[in-house]
Amino acid sequence: MTATATPAPDASAEAAPALPAAGSSFYTAMRLLPKARREAMYAVYAFCRAVDDVADDGGAAEIRAAELDRWRTDIDALYAGRPAPRVRDLVVPVQRYGLARADFQAVIDGMAMDAFADIVAPDETTLDLYCDRVASAVGRLSVRIFGMPEDLGIRLAWHEGRALQLTNILRDIDEDAARGRLYLPREKLARIGLVDPTPGAAMTHPRLGEVCAAVAAEAEAHYRATWEIIAASPRRATKAARLMAAAYRLYLDALIKRGWAGPRARVRPGKLALVAVALRHGLI
Structure with a gap:
């Protein structure tokens, strides 16, 4: 896209974001990796966090557009051997892990889908593209750092990324609606009579549960495929992927158990449940 205004760089724009929260499943999963791979994942996380911050809190649309274009330029320069200061932590991971x-x-393109207009009831194709960009693309970067074989790694990223992102969508439907966003697919909403849905209308619709259940079933299918790929993969290379899949499946199970009728309480699996999952999969 063409930027209409370019903000001047400042110290805050160049600063790397904080590491993931110590209590998060992502942080725990990354701690399972050897030091070099863990530091590579933190560099990728910092990049994703910074781009996400632009999309969510980057100011006026023209400023967000300019900053996302600047990130695109910085990534191109990184691969041309001229890394900007804010992407220098990616130099070694890019070279070492391909x-x-x-x-x-x-x-960046996935974050741009959120940056300039609120996503409201995308069609299935657009939703899948969004999931691929914001989740499975991160997965493709991750599986190379984990040391997965290429074919298995790409397939794992495809399924696990979608499983995790659909779980996020179901977990956050009310918070997203409050921000004017609705990630549930248009075709499924049309089946319950919402042809031109708004976030508010969807959240209060008496048949919303049918849509959520259908999306949950798709997520479950992706989790099943994820575990099939993990079972066929080298165990040492799947530690982090196993923990992420198991931890996020706890969220999905909790959502299904809670149900979809309002008011919907926020679900958060407890630390003991996460520890049990880690023990079950031999991760601690």
């Missing part, structure tokens, strides 16, 4: 420029650019 990370693809297209995946970094896909993450």
Whole structure:
């Protein structure tokens, strides 16, 4: 896209974001990795966090557009051997693990889908593209760092990324609606009579549960495929992927158990449940 205004760089724009929260499943999963791979994942996380912050809190649309374009330019320069200060932590991971420029650019494109207009009831194709860009592209970067075989790794990223992102969508439907966003797919909403839905109308519709249940079933299918790929993969390379899949499946199970009727309480699996999952999969 063409930027209409370019903000001047400042110290805050160049600063790397904080590491993931110590209590998060992502942080726990990354701690399972050897030091070099863990530091590579933190560099990828910092990039994703910074781009996400632009999309969510980057100011006026023209400023967000300019900053996302600047990130695209910085990624291109990184691969041309001229890394800007804010992407220098990616130099070693890119060289050591063969990370693809297209995946970094896909993450930026995914954040751009959120940056300039609120997503409201995307069609199935658009929703799948969004999931691929904001989740599976991150997965493709991650599986190379984990040391997965190429074919298995790409398939794992495809399924696990979608499983996790659909779980996020179901977990956050009320919070997203409060921000004017609705990620549930248009075709499924049309089946319950919402042809031109708004977030508010969807959240209060008496048949919303049918849509959520259908999306949950798709997520479950992706989790099943994820575990089939993990079972066929080298165990040492799947520790982090196993923990992420198991932890997020706890969220999905809790959502299904809670149900979809309002008012919907926020679900958060407890630490003991996460510990039990880690023990079950031999991760601690």
